[in-house]
Every structure is written in C-alpha cells, then in structure tokens.
Amino acid sequence: MTIHREGHRLLLVSGAILFALNAGARYFFQDTAWVPQVVLGISAVFFLLLLQFFRLPKVKTEINPNHIIAPADGKVVVIEEVHETEYFDGPRKQISIFMSPINVHVNRNPMSGIVKYVKYHAGKYLVAWHPKSSTENERTTIVVKNEQGVEVLMRQIAGALAKRIRWYIQEGQQVLQGGEFGFIKFGSRVDVLLPLDAEVTVNLNEKTKGGKTIIAKLK
Structure with a gap:
C-alpha cells in the first residue's frame, strides 16, 4: 500500500x-x-x-474532454443551481462531494486544461455539509479552463476536523484530468461548479470514486 x-x-x-x-x-x-x-x-x-x-491507491482515469470526473472519493451531498460570487459572479450548477475520515482524501482534477485562478481563504470550521461552509469555512478556490473554453471551478472546503488544506497547482499550469491537485486532512468537502447546460450524471447520496466516477457531461 x-x-x-x-x-x-x-x-x-x-x-x-x-x-x-x-x-x-x-x-x-x-x-x-x-x-x-x-x-x-x-x-x-x-x-x-x-x-x-493516508493511503494512496493507484487510479487510472479514462481521459474524455466531455466528461467531468469526481474530484474525490465520497458521497454526493449537494446538486443544485447556485449564484457563484467569487469568480463567475453568475449562476452555476453545483455538485458537492463530502469526504468522511474513512475516505481517500486525495483531490483530483475533474478535467484537463489550464489553471486560470487559485485563491486560498482562511475561515471557519463548520461541519462540511453545513450550507454556509462553501462561503465561510477555510477553503481554496481553483478554476480550470479546457481547450473548448469551458471553465470549471473546484473548491476545497475544510470541515470540523479538517484543518489543513493542501493544493499543488498554480495559475497558468497545465493539468491533466484525474491528476492530483490537492489533499485535505481528516474529513472535508469538495464543490464542483459547472455551466448550467452541463448534464449531471450522479444522484444525491451516491458514492463517488475520485478520478473514476463521471459526475457530469459537458454540452
């Protein structure tokens, strides 16, 4: 192992x-x-x-520019339309995955592309499924733009136990779908914000496998 x-x-x-x-x-x-x-x-x-x-299983991702891959192992806890204010300042489709302490906590790129935005925010440590955790907890926001010009936002969110977020990418970097972009220690959540016309392919409470599960398809 x-x-x-x-x-x-x-x-x-x-x-x-x-x-x-x-x-x-x-x-x-x-x-x-x-x-x-x-x-x-x-x-x-x-x-x-x-x-x-802290286990790090080997994951082989099937690269597909039309697929959005789960960024983490865990359970889908949110599927909804939201108004994203930090980067897009507009409506987006949000999928949130909660990672319990027994999940693998490696975070993986949902799609390939160029990193357009990276920002860390200090904050609170509300439980990761709390509605305000996306905007009030310690978090890191990352935006990747693919070759077709589609931008996808990933947000690492610390939970009540997770008090250290790590990210390994920077603005201007080329990333590969399924590649590791970060890690969150001891229970946490990752939000993925997609264009409104993206087709969600998972359901609430469905379990995901980081780098493997297709959570949405781009139009």
Missing part, C-alpha cells in the same frame, strides 16, 4: 509516540498484564486508521 506524502511525517511522529507509550505501559504495569495489552490494541487500531486515511 502506498502512503501519501502528506502522511509521512505524521505517521512517523505518531509511531514514535505510540512506541514510547507502549514501552511505558509494559514498564509501569509489569504486574498487570492486561493494561499493556489494552494499550497495544488501542495503539494498533489508531495507527491502522491513520494508515488507511
């Missing part, structure tokens, strides 16, 4: 702390065998949870 680079330091530090904790339990509770066993069990479960959170 490949581990994402965002987890390397945390796993190393956590492993060292857990090792010291277990060594201490064995030393101070030599006459109470069940205590070190319980500490070992809890430590193993905690470390395995961290491992699965």
